[in-house]
Amino acid sequence: xxxxxxxxxxxxxxxxxxxxxxxxxxxxxxxxxxxxxxxxxxxxxxxxxxxxxxxxxxxxxxxxxxxxxxxxxxxxxxxxxxxxxxxxxxxxxxxxxxxxxxxxxxxxxxxxxxxxxxxxxxxxxxxxxxxxxxxxxxxxxxxxxxxxxxxxxxxxxxxxxxxxxxxxxxxxxxxxxxxxxxxxxxxxxxxxxxxxxxxxxxxxxxx
Amino acid sequence: xxxxxxxxxxxxxxxxxxxxxxxxxxxxxxxxxxxxxxxxxxxxxxxxxxxxxxxxxxxxxxxxxxxxxxxxxxxxxxxxxxxxxxxxxxxxxxxxxxxxxxxxxxxxxxxxxxxxxxxxxxxxxxxxxxxxxxxxxxxxxxxxxxxxxxxxxxxxxxxxxxxxxxxxxxxxxxxxxxxxxxxxxxxxxxxxxxxxxxxxxxxxxxxxxxxxxxxxxxxxxxxxxxxxxxxxxxxxxxxxxxxxxxxxxxxxxxxxxxxxxxxxxxxxxxxxxxxxxxxxxxxxxxxxxxxxxxxxxxxxxxxxxxxxxxxxxxxxxxxxxxxxxxxxxxxxxxxxxxxxxxxxxxxxxxxxxxxxxxxxxxxxxxxxxxxxxxxxxxxxxxxxxxxxxxxxxxxxxxxxxxxxxxxxxxxxxxxxxxxxxxxxxxxxxxxxxxxxxxxxxxxxxxxxxxxxxxxxxxxxxxxxxxxxxxxxxxxxxxxxxxxxxxxxxxxxxxxxxxxxxxxxxxxxxxxxxxxxxxxxxxxxxxxxxxxxxxxxxxxxxxxxxxxxxxxxxxxxxxxxxxxxxxxxxxxxxxxxxxxxxxxxxxxxxxxxxxx
Numbered sequence: 001x002x003x004x005x006x007x008x009x010x011x012x013x014x015x016x017x018x019x020x021x022x023x024x025x026x027x028x029x030x031x032x033x034x035x036x037x038x039x040x041x042x043x044x045x046x047x048x049x050x051x052x053x054x055x056x057x058x059x060x061x062x063x064x065x066x067x068x069x070x071x072x073x074x075x076x077x078x079x080x081x082x083x084x085x086x087x088x089x090x091x092x093x094x095x096x097x098x099x100x101x102x103x104x105x106x107x108x109x110x111x112x113x114x115x116x117x118x119x120x121x122x123x124x125x126x127x128x129x130x131x132x133x134x135x136x137x138x139x140x141x142x143x144x145x146x147x148x149x150x151x152x153x154x155x156x157x158x159x160x161x162x163x164x165x166x167x168x169x170x171x172x173x174x175x176x177x178x179x180x181x182x183x184x185x186x187x188x189x190x191x192x193x194x195x196x197x198x199x200x201x202x203x204x205x206x207x
Numbered sequence: 208x209x210x211x212x213x214x215x216x217x218x219x220x221x222x223x224x225x226x227x228x229x230x231x232x233x234x235x236x237x238x239x240x241x242x243x244x245x246x247x248x249x250x251x252x253x254x255x256x257x258x259x260x261x262x263x264x265x266x267x268x269x270x271x272x273x274x275x276x277x278x279x280x281x282x283x284x285x286x287x288x289x290x291x292x293x294x295x296x297x298x299x300x301x302x303x304x305x306x307x308x309x310x311x312x313x314x315x316x317x318x319x320x321x322x323x324x325x326x327x328x329x330x331x332x333x334x335x336x337x338x339x340x341x342x343x344x345x346x347x348x349x350x351x352x353x354x355x356x357x358x359x360x361x362x363x364x365x366x367x368x369x370x371x372x373x374x375x376x377x378x379x380x381x382x383x384x385x386x387x388x389x390x391x392x393x394x395x396x397x398x399x400x401x402x403x404x405x406x407x408x409x410x411x412x413x414x415x416x417x418x419x420x421x422x423x424x425x426x427x428x429x430x431x432x433x434x435x436x437x438x439x440x441x442x443x444x445x446x447x448x449x450x451x452x453x454x455x456x457x458x459x460x461x462x463x464x465x466x467x468x469x470x471x472x473x474x475x476x477x478x479x480x481x482x483x484x485x486x487x488x489x490x491x492x493x494x495x496x497x498x499x500x501x502x503x504x505x506x507x508x509x510x511x512x513x514x515x516x517x518x519x520x521x522x523x524x525x526x527x528x529x530x531x532x533x534x535x536x537x538x539x540x541x542x543x544x545x546x547x548x549x550x551x552x553x554x555x556x557x558x559x560x561x562x563x564x565x566x567x568x569x570x571x572x573x574x575x576x577x578x579x580x581x582x583x584x585x586x587x588x589x590x591x592x593x594x595x596x597x598x599x600x601x602x603x604x605x606x607x608x609x610x611x612x613x614x615x616x617x618x619x620x621x622x623x624x625x626x627x628x629x630x631x632x633x634x635x636x637x638x639x640x641x642x643x644x645x646x647x648x649x650x651x652x653x654x655x656x657x658x659x660x661x662x663x664x665x666x667x668x669x670x671x672x673x674x675x676x677x678x679x680x681x682x683x684x685x686x687x688x689x690x691x692x693x694x695x696x697x698x699x700x701x702x703x704x705x706x707x708x709x710x711x712x713x714x715x716x717x718x719x720x721x722x723x724x725x726x727x728x729x730x731x732x733x734x735x736x737x738x739x740x741x742x743x744x745x746x747x748x749x750x751x752x753x754x755x756x757x758x759x760x761x762x763x764x765x766x767x768x769x770x771x772x773x774x775x776x777x778x779x780x781x782x783x784x785x786x787x788x789x790x791x792x793x794x795x796x797x798x799x800x801x802x
Contacts, residue, residue, distance in 0.1 A: 008620070010620040010621070010624065012620075012621060012624045013620045013621070013623060013624045013627075015624075016623075016624040016627035016628055016631075017627065019627070019631060020627055020630070020631060023631070056612070056615075056616040056663075061667065063667075083615055083616060083619040083620060083623070083654075084663060085654070086662075086663070086664050086676055087676075088664045088667070088668045088672045088675075088676065089664075089667070092668070104619070104620060104623040105622075105623045105626055105646070105647060105650050107630070108627075108630050108631075148694050149692065150692055150694055150733065150735065151694075172731075172744070172746055172787060173733075173742075173744055173789065174778070174789055177735070177742050177744075177789070180737050180740075180742070181735075184737055184738070
């Protein structure tokens with residue numbers, strides 16, 4: 001028997017969902033919460049296997065408490081059940097440790113599959129979402145980098161001996177913007193002049 | 208309260224000039240007149256005195272002549288011892304003798320009574336002259352000579368004709384000058400020049416001169432004569448034996464003084480002429496002097512009415528007037544400059560500059576203060592306007608957000624609930640499928656509406672992600688190549704919700720423009736966050752537009768509006784090879800500001 005907690009602010013939706021889950025004998029809704037506060041209280045009293053968590057809750061975002069819940073209850077599998085289908089929400093969910101991501105307008109079959117899959121210890125993301133995740137993580141890798149692409153571009157141009165005006169022309173931005181970029185880069189690299197900036201960038205193999 | 212002066216300046220000046228002239232001329236005239244009068248009088252006196260004296264000598268010598276003629280005749284007679292009748296005859300031949308009587312003591316002669324009395328009178332004297340009373344064979348008094356000899360006595364009665372001729376002799380006495388003799392009875396002895404037809408003995412002359420002369424005094428005085436006409440008269444006694452006459456030489460005062468009077472009249476005529484000329488000159492001069500002053504008064508009057516008269520330089524005769532005119536012209540110029548400045552301020556041109564005329568230029572400083580106040584008010588008004596627009600915009604965005612959320616998070620879940628219900632219904636599969644598809648498309652529409660109103664991603668992940676989503680959508684729906692560079696800080700972002708929304712809306716608008724109107728094939732969007740500002744850069748390779756013309760209705764105006772509300776800058780550079788829009792939005796610098 002899979003014990004399930006529902007966290008959603010819509011009574012009607014919860015009822016519909018409960019009715020749906022009831023048709024499956026191996027699942028049981030053990031508790032409900034309509035906001036984050038109630039959910040956190042419920043979790044302290046009732047242990048469950050799977051949490052179906054909405055993102056938009058009256059007193060906050062499901063994503064915001066996801067990390068906390070996962071830390072407190074590592075055994076609890078969390079599936080985001082939301083209206084949001086934008087990839088930003090999905091990626092954020094993955095980042096925060098969600099085990100699955102499900103749209104509210106998903107089919108009955110998908111819902112059951114997801115609950116069963118995460119309960120079995122797997123992750124549930126639809127194919128399309130999975131691709132997106134891979135893509136995003138590939139793109140997100142350089143996030144840790146010291147300088148942004150544009151900043152690196154500018155440091156490289158400075159290293160090539162281009163003056164501010166030339167850089168501005170090449171990048172089609174104003175001279176002032178280039179100046180601002182340079183001071184921002186120097187601040188980031190903690191240097192005080194262009195020569196040091198180039199030297200340090202080469203040393204750190206940034207360019 | 209002061210008495211109001213009613214006299215004009217030019218009148219004062221004219222009066223001054225004229226009065227001075229008048230006093231001066233009159234003083235000169237009077238002094239000259241007095242001088243002339245006294246010298247003329249003196250000359251006339253001298254002349255009269257000498258004539259008087261001369262006439263006396265002539266009368267004396269005439270009398271002597273008559274005496275000696277008579278003596279000679281007697282001597283001649285005695286030497287030749289002629290008959291008595293011859294003597295009488297010879298004596299009668301003497302000029303001016305009217306009657307001659309010879310008395311011999313030896314013979315008894317019979318004579319008229321008067322003659323007898325005359326003989327008696329002269330008895331004991333060799334020679335006796337006396338005045339002959341009126342009535343003795345003559346109409347007028349005359350004189351007689353009586354000579355007593357041992358042999359005989361001779362009495363000669365004379366007419367006054369000879370003396371008359373002597374006195375009548377012209378001697379520069381003018382028209383009214385005359386010399387005449389007056390007897391002791393104060394009656395004229397000789398003819399009056401003025402009354403030639405009247406017997407002298409009928410004319411009484413009880414004048415000062417006569418009285419003095421008969422009393423033995425000589426002199427010269429001004430007094431009325433026997434005609435009662437004012438004369439200058441010289442008088443002296445004529446004494447010869449028993450003759451005691453008064454000789455007067457007189458001239459009418461009016462004639463004697465006539466040169467003086469003529470000069471006086473001329474003087475008065477000249478004076479009047481002088482006065483007229485002086486008056487004319489005074490009026491002219493005072494007009495000349497007062498005209499520029501009146502002109503200045505007119506200028507100052509107009510100034511006081513707030514009218515700025517034209518400044519024309521006039522040449523004046525007086526340096527003070529030139530200086531005053533100059534000063535007033537400078538005043539007018541300065542006022543005009545101030546007025547121009549005030550007018551500019553009035554027209555709302557607050558950037559116009561003004562250098563005060565001096566440190567104490569109260570008007571200038573007041574207007575400058577007014578300009579500062581207006582500038583401040585303007586700034587406050589602009590700030591208020593901006594604030595109002597900002598609030599309006601924020602309210603609008605908040606409203607949009609609320610509606611978007613209500614649709615997305617309120618209606619959406621309800622629809623999904625319906626979907627669940629349908630799924631759970633015992634209905635034919637195709638019917639359920641139809642309903643589910645309907646609900647799914649409704650949900651899609653709902654998501655689209657919500658996102659158009661306010662993308663949830665924008666609220667939850669910021670403009671960087673929201674724009675990424677937007678660019679993804681555009682990539683899917685168009686053939687345009689997009690380069691999107693999100694350089695917003697992900698960790699310590701300074702971005703407020705308000706600015707986040709603005710960044711998103713601005714870029715959305717710009718992208719829409721580029722997609723819809725520019726026919727671009729490549730669109731580049733870069734959003735960069737700096738410490739104190741956000742830099743937006745949107746470039747396309749489309750056909751461009753004239754940023755000064757086609758702002759109407761286009762998204763560019765909305766963009767500019769949002770930028771100005773946030774106090775940012777926008778630069779639009781558009782041409783046939785594309786459009787570049789660069790925008791800077793300032794970030795509230797609270798992080799670095801611990802004050």
